[in-house]
Amino acid sequence: MRLIIMSILVKGVKDMADSNMSDNIEAYLKQILQQANEIEIRRAEIARRFNVVPSQINxxxxxxxxxxxxxxxxxxxxGGGYIRIVKMALRTEPDLIEEMRQSLPEIVSFRTATAVISSLYREQILTRREGELLLTMLSKEALAVGDxxxxxxxxxxLLQQLLNRLRFESERD
Structure with missing residues (x-):
């Protein structure tokens, strides 16, 4: 299912005033993505909705x-430009796990590692316990080498190896 966002009002956007604006924009887009696996947005329209500059949307x-x-x-x-966001179905498509693996930089922050593990958990590729154990192993404290x-x-x-293994397992299924 594909949803094109022009002027959709999502209930609850005004209730998010207490949190950070980036969090509000993220929550808004994710709420729309719950209705469809793919959305198209116009950066300027979302920026107007949240009263921010378009670069904030970027x-x-x-x-x-x-x-x-x-x-x-x-x-x-x-002029007719858009940004399309597609929710990836990781479990059924090993190519998407490979794309996730290839998108990792050479130096990964704990925040990025958390995002990867959270995505794998959300897609039910990892259990909650597996995700928590991996995050413990990837933490600053566990990897404290002084640099x-x-x-x-x-x-x-470590994340590259994890994604390689998951891709291999999904190809065997």
Whole structure:
């Protein structure tokens, strides 16, 4: 199912005033994504709705809707441009796990690691316990080597290996 967002009003947007604006925009888009696996938005319209600059929308999409978060983002620039956000079905498509793996940078922050693990949990690829154990192993405390860059590289390698294994398992199913 595909939903094109032009002027959809989502109940509860005004109730989110207490939290951070980026969180509000993320919650709004995710609420719409619950109704459809794919949406198309116009950056300027969402920016007007939340009374922010369009670059704020770019920031939210880049940091919260990437492959590591379980989403595929496409954009078309120009007058009739749009941003398409597609919720990835990780379990059924090993190519999407591979895309998630390839999108990881060489140095991964704990926040990015948490986003990857959360996506895998949300897609029921990992159990809650497995996710919590992995996050413990990927934590700053567990990887304390005295150098944040080395710590990020180790975290990236561990996530790469996890995604390789999951991709292999999904190809066998």
């Amino acid at each position: 920031y939210v999409i880049k940091t919260r809707f990437g492959a590591e978060n379980g989403y595929l983002v496409e954009s078309k620039r120009g 944040a860059t080395i710590q990020g590289r180790i975290r990236a390698r």
